[in-house]
Amino acid sequence: MAxxxxxxxxxxxxxxxxxxxxxxxxxxxxxxxxxxxxxVRSGRLMMPYYSPRGQECIPxxxxxxxxxxxxxxxxxxxxxDMLAKGVPLDVLWAEMAGxxxxxxxxxxxxxxxxxxxxxxxxTTGIVGSSMPIANGLAWAHKLDGSRRVxxxxxxxxxxxxxxxxxxxxLASVWKLPVIFVCQNNRYAEHxxxxxxxxxxxxxxxxxxxxMPGVTVDGNDPLAVYAAANEAVTRARDGEGPTLIxxxxxxxxxxxxxxxxxxxxxxxxxAAMDKDPVPLFRAKLIAEGIATEEQLAEIEAKLAVxxxxxxxxxxxxxxxxxxxxxxxxFAEEIA
Amino acid sequence: MAxxxxxxxIQAINEAIAQAMAADDKILVLGEDVADREGGGVVGxxxxxxTRFGDDRVRSTPIAEQAIMGAAIGAAINGYKPVxxxxxxxxxxxxxxxxxxxxxxxxxMSGGQTTVPIVIRMMTGAGIASxxxxxxxxxxxxxxxxxxxxxxxxxxxxxxGLMLSAIADPDPVMFxxxxxxxxxxxxxxxxxxxxPIGKASVVQEGTDVTIVSYSEIFQRAIAxxxxxEKDGVSVELIDLRTIxxxxxxxxxxxxxxxxxxxxxHEAVRQFxxxxxxxxxxxxxxxxxxxAPVKRLGAPYTSVPFSQGLxxxxxVSVQQIVEAARATIGTAAAPVAMxxx
Numbered sequence: 207m208a209x210x211x212x213x214x215x216x217x218x219x220x221x222x223x224x225x226x227x228x229x230x231x232x233x234x235x236x237x238x239x240x241x242x243x244x245x246v247r248s249g250r251l252m253m254p255y256y257s258p259r260g261q262e263c264i265p266x267x268x269x270x271x272x273x274x275x276x277x278x279x280x281x282x283x284x285x286x287d288m289l290a291k292g293v294p295l296d297v298l299w300a301e302m303a304g305x306x307x308x309x310x311x312x313x314x315x316x317x318x319x320x321x322x323x324x325x326x327x328x329t330t331g332i333v334g335s336s337m338p339i340a341n342g343l344a345w346a347h348k349l350d351g352s353r354r355v356x357x358x359x360x361x362x363x364x365x366x367x368x369x370x371x372x373x374x375x376l377a378s379v380w381k382l383p384v385i386f387v388c389q390n391n392r393y394a395e396h397x398x399x400x401x402x403x404x405x406x407x408x409x410x411x412x413x414x415x416x417m418p419g420v421t422v423d424g425n426d427p428l429a430v431y432a433a434a435n436e437a438v439t440r441a442r443d444g445e446g447p448t449l450i451x452x453x454x455x456x457x458x459x460x461x462x463x464x465x466x467x468x469x470x471x472x473x474x475x476a477a478m479d480k481d482p483v484p485l486f487r488a489k490l491i492a493e494g495i496a497t498e499e500q501l502a503e504i505e506a507k508l509a510v511x512x513x514x515x516x517x518x519x520x521x522x523x524x525x526x527x528x529x530x531x532x533x534x535f536a537e538e539i540a
Numbered sequence: 541m542a543x544x545x546x547x548x549x550i551q552a553i554n555e556a557i558a559q560a561m562a563a564d565d566k567i568l569v570l571g572e573d574v575a576d577r578e579g580g581g582v583v584g585x586x587x588x589x590x591t592r593f594g595d596d597r598v599r600s601t602p603i604a605e606q607a608i609m610g611a612a613i614g615a616a617i618n619g620y621k622p623v624x625x626x627x628x629x630x631x632x633x634x635x636x637x638x639x640x641x642x643x644x645x646x647x648x649m650s651g652g653q654t655t656v657p658i659v660i661r662m663m664t665g666a667g668i669a670s671x672x673x674x675x676x677x678x679x680x681x682x683x684x685x686x687x688x689x690x691x692x693x694x695x696x697x698x699x700x701g702l703m704l705s706a707i708a709d710p711d712p713v714m715f716x717x718x719x720x721x722x723x724x725x726x727x728x729x730x731x732x733x734x735x736p737i738g739k740a741s742v743v744q745e746g747t748d749v750t751i752v753s754y755s756e757i758f759q760r761a762i763a764x765x766x767x768x769e770k771d772g773v774s775v776e777l778i779d780l781r782t783i784x785x786x787x788x789x790x791x792x793x794x795x796x797x798x799x800x801x802x803x804x805h806e807a808v809r810q811f812x813x814x815x816x817x818x819x820x821x822x823x824x825x826x827x828x829x830x831a832p833v834k835r836l837g838a839p840y841t842s843v844p845f846s847q848g849l850x851x852x853x854x855v856s857v858q859q860i861v862e863a864a865r866a867t868i869g870t871a872a873a874p875v876a877m878x879x880x
Contacts, residue, residue: 309650320653322654338607341607341611344613349619368606372606375604392593
């Protein structure tokens with residue numbers, strides 16, 4: 207019988223400063239999502255918006271283990287991953303608005319944010335496609351002899367796609383410094399987890415690829431931090447990839463504006479009752495890691511930054527017409 | 541080796557990759573069976589490279605085309621220059637997401653921040669009894685995708701020069717090798733010189749009709765030109781060499797001179813590269829053309845296995861001769877131009 211390689215035995219714990227840092231990122235994501243839904247709802251911006259609300263904890267706790275030059279590959283539901291990794295708000299918003307001041311001069315949009323300076327190297331709109339490319343990025347780090355690592359974020363639905371299996375296999379055979387972080391939000395687009403996935407825990411799929419696999423509560427910052435810490439350490443030490451399944455819940459449907467009719471109302475209500483952001487906030491205060499005033503001050507500053515970024519985006523210019531045919535190739539095309 | 545003899549296309553591509561790898565340690569090779577332990581490629585194109593440059597730089601992969609392409613794309617974004625082998629062109633179909641949605645688009649979608657300088661090598665072609673899933677020329681698919689260059693050399697010298705340019709190129713290049721032409725040899729410079737991508741070769745100048753072709757079918761165009769010469773027909777022969785971006789200037793200048801054009805390729809004629817060239821010629825040379833532009837390609841079928849059928853699938857020398865004659869009104873009889 208196959209034995210699962212266990213993760214979770216050598217993990218570091220997040221100290222007080224790290225916990226506060228994780229909360230700052232979570233609040234940023236939560237408030238940014240609020241602003242994004244408001245802007246879309248008001249019609250001030252036309253964009254496909256895949257809300258990450260409810261999933262704030264995962265990239266916040268993962269990123270607390272990363273350096274600026276570590277890289278992430280994320281997907282269309284990825285603004286939380288980008289913000290947690292440090293993509294600046296103003297250029298992120300300008301890109302979501304399709305403005306020339308955006309990360310990609312407005313040519314990528316919310317599903318294709320790229321900001322190499324902060325390590326957000328790829329955002330794909332194709333389910334499953336973050337993983338094969340994360341391998342290549344990690345292969346380069348390994349060839350360089352560096353200790354840089356790559357995080358491939360994806361959802362539970364993507365674990366049913368061939369690219370997932372091809373990628374985990376290659377990463378294991380080549381011992382690549384990549385961490386596969388599955389944000390299991392219980393729904394693949396409109397389809398409930400159990401209806402489309404033949405295994406009760408995605409982490410079990412790691413067994414087939416002889417890599418450590420671990421399922422954690424994706425809404426528990428300390429659990430995610432510990433699992434990521436161990437995986438990142440393994441990767442930096444040249445010991446190869448890890449699969450982390452972080453179980454969470456998606457508050458606002460697949461794409462913003464859908465009616466959620468396919469979601470179990472009681473399940474959703476229960477999940478929203480356990481909103482990870484206020485829960486972690488209360489914990490930090492209860493444990494004396496931060497005061498109410500400190501957190502309120504952090505939150506207020508983030509709110510100002512977000513509002514400023516929205517204004518920057520809305521007031522920026524559209525890309526000029528010559529951008530239409532630029533960047534197809536290195537040289538200009540006729 | 542001052543007196544070295546002719547070398548094959550296989551050897552020419554091997555020499556080009558080796559020359560590039562020796563000059564730049566960022567160049568990598570990956571793909572199924574490419575390392576020497578696995579035979580240096582199923583037909584030996586990469587033979588010797590892993591022994592010479594090491595297993596870190598020349599890596600055999602699982603049979604997993606998405607993983608191969610993803611590894612190539614990611615390494616390229618981070619500063620390496622991978623030459624990825626997808627073995628057979630039909631196998632690109634299982635990696636189309638990586639090639640079309642990612643390799644081709646990342647420069648554009650990132651506003652020029654991330655670039656994908658990779659070479660995707662693959663062989664293909666009918667005529668060796670490989671049947672419907674190992675033989676297709678799919679160059680039109682990729683030529684239709686903004687952000688990918690497509691190269692299809694005809695002979696060993698061009699294969700070497702074009703491979704050097706493909707490796708040096710800052711963008712993804714599909715490098716199409718014709719299986720049945722692999723053994724064709726010619727004189728090839730020992731130290732290769734890059735042949736520019738996007739530049740056609742006027743192999744023979746002529747005045748009556750321009751024949752445009754590429755890959756192994758161009759060898760048939762050469763034979764057709766010799767046949768036509770016997771009738772006193774002067775043929776201008778253009779080897780396109782690069783399909784995307786194709787050399788409009790050279791082709792248009794030639795057809796402006798001759799007033800007549802025949803385009804011949806192995807791929808299915810319908811919606812093929814010939815259609816793009818013919819449409820461009822009528823747009824740019826309307827009123828100067830002396831005859832309708834002729835297109836030759838495969839009939840609208842899969843590649844058949846039977847030796848009773850497969851030879852009928854590939855454009856023949858005789859078809860090219862007859863199409864050229866038709867443009868100048870010297871056809872002996874009505875010409876059958878294909879089933880489509």
